[in-house]
Amino acid sequence: MRSLDVVSRGVRTLAERTYAERLRREVLAKPVPRHVAVIMDGNRRHAKGLGLAPTEGHLLGSQTLENLLEWCRRVGVRVLTVYALSTENLHRTHEEVEVLMRLFERKLDDTAKDPRVHDNRVRVRIVGRTDLLPAHVVDAIRRVEEATKDYDRFEFRVCIAYGARQEIVDAVRRIAEQVRDGTIEPDSIDEKTITDHLVAGGDEPDLLIRTGGEIRLSNFLLYQAAYSELVFTDVHFPAFREIDFLRIVRTFQQRTRRFGK
Numbered sequence: 001m002r003s004l005d006v007v008s009r010g011v012r013t014l015a016e017r018t019y020a021e022r023l024r025r026e027v028l029a030k031p032v033p034r035h036v037a038v039i040m041d042g043n044r045r046h047a048k049g050l051g052l053a054p055t056e057g058h059l060l061g062s063q064t065l066e067n068l069l070e071w072c073r074r075v076g077v078r079v080l081t082v083y084a085l086s087t088e089n090l091h092r093t094h095e096e097v098e099v100l101m102r103l104f105e106r107k108l109d110d111t112a113k114d115p116r117v118h119d120n121r122v123r124v125r126i127v128g129r130t131d132l133l134p135a136h137v138v139d140a141i142r143r144v145e146e147a148t149k150d151y152d153r154f155e156f157r158v159c160i161a162y163g164a165r166q167e168i169v170d171a172v173r174r175i176a177e178q179v180r181d182g183t184i185e186p187d188s189i190d191e192k193t194i195t196d197h198l199v200a201g202g203d204e205p206d207l208l209i210r211t212g213g214e215i216r217l218s219n220f221l222l223y224q225a226a227y228s229e230l231v232f233t234d235v236h237f238p239a240f241r242e243i244d245f246l247r248i249v250r251t252f253q254q255r256t257r258r259f260g261k
Contacts, residue, residue, distance in 0.1 A: 016243060023246040027075055030253045033206035035079040036072055037228065039220055040065065042212030042236030049236075055099040060238035062107055069156060071245050073120060079155045081205060083220045087129060087163040101137050104160065108140035112147040121153035127200045128162035159200065164222035171197035200224060207252045209245075211237040227259045 040061055047057030065082060072080045084104070090097060111117055111124055126141045133141075137160075174197050178184040184193070195202025200221060205228045208221070213234040217225065231248045233240075 016241065020242045020246060023243060023250065024075060027246055027249050027253065032076050032249060033229075033252055034077065035081070035203060035205045035207075036077050037081040037083075037205035037208045037221055037225070038068065039083045039208070039210040039212075039218060040237040041210055041214055041218075043238055045212065046236035046238045055096055057236075057238060058100055058103055062103060064238050064240050067242065068240070068245065069122075070116075071242050073122075073154055075246075075249065077154075079157065079203065079205075081127075081157040081159065081200070081221070083159050083162070083218075085128070085160045085162070086219060087132070087161055087166060088219070090132060090161060101134050104133075104137050105140045108137075108144045112140075112144040117148060118151075121151035122148060123151040123155045124148045125155065125157045126160055127157055128160045129166070130161065132161045157200070159220070162200070163219045164200075164217075165219055167199050168223055170199065194223070198223060204228060206257075207231065207249070209233070209248055211235055211240050227257070229255055229257065 043057035043061040044054040045057070046060065047054050050056075068082075069080060085100060089100075108124075108126075116122075117124070124144045124147075126145065130138055130141060141160075171194055175184060175189060175193060179186055179189075192202070202224065204224045204226070205221065208217075208225050208228040208230050210217075210230075210232045213232075213236075215232045221228075229252050231251055233244060233248065235241075235244055
């Protein structure tokens with residue numbers, strides 16, 4: 001019986017791989033999104049469904065994230081922005097936050113040393129309130145950003161201790177200070193002025209994906225996502241597969257972007 005299960009899994013894996021290759025060819029025949037943003041939701045619920053501790057879901061999700069980076073690169077996406085930790089998430093249990101911080105440190109250091117990152121010239125940027133993070137995580141952030149700062153083929157942005165409302169408040173505060181100091185005239189303030197002061201910048205995602213079944217933005221890139229195409233999937237992030245990603249990109253390609261016109 002066990003051997004039959006192994007054979008069944010092998011056939012299923014081969015079928016998925018064949019289908020993914022066909023989907024990839026279909027996706028590559030059309031323009032792909034330059035910038036993809038992902039709200040990686042469902043880690044804890046996925047772990048619970050498997051009978052694991054909630055914190056185990058974050059480890060499973062981190063493995064999926066490594067795969068997602070490769071899937072994006074394969075089809076020609078140039079920027080991937082992921083929501084790893086919101087400022088609200090910092091209020092979870094001490095145990096869960098500690099596990100997340102250790103995981104961030106380890107994964108950031110692994111990324112800084114990963115030959116795939118260097119071979120493919122992937123620049124890594126961390127976006128968020130790093131002043132709220134432990135010193136050991138901040139040190140790991142500095143190491144990975146320093147190791148990849150000169151790369152320009154692909155940009156991987158990880159939002160940690162990030163909240164879009166606070167990002168906008170901080171930008172407005174900095175602009176107000178410059179107006180007070182006379183370095184900016186109020187009449188000269190435009191959209192570029194605002195995006196120049198956003199910690200995540202003004203690079204708008206073409207496609208924003210949320211896994212896990214929830215249908216909301218949860219304080220993620222509220223300014224930048226004004227005209228992003230949004231796709232929500234019930235799949236928990238640790239279970240997110242390449243075929244799920246490719247189907248979503250295909251959905252994006254089937255839409256007509258009007259940008260309010």
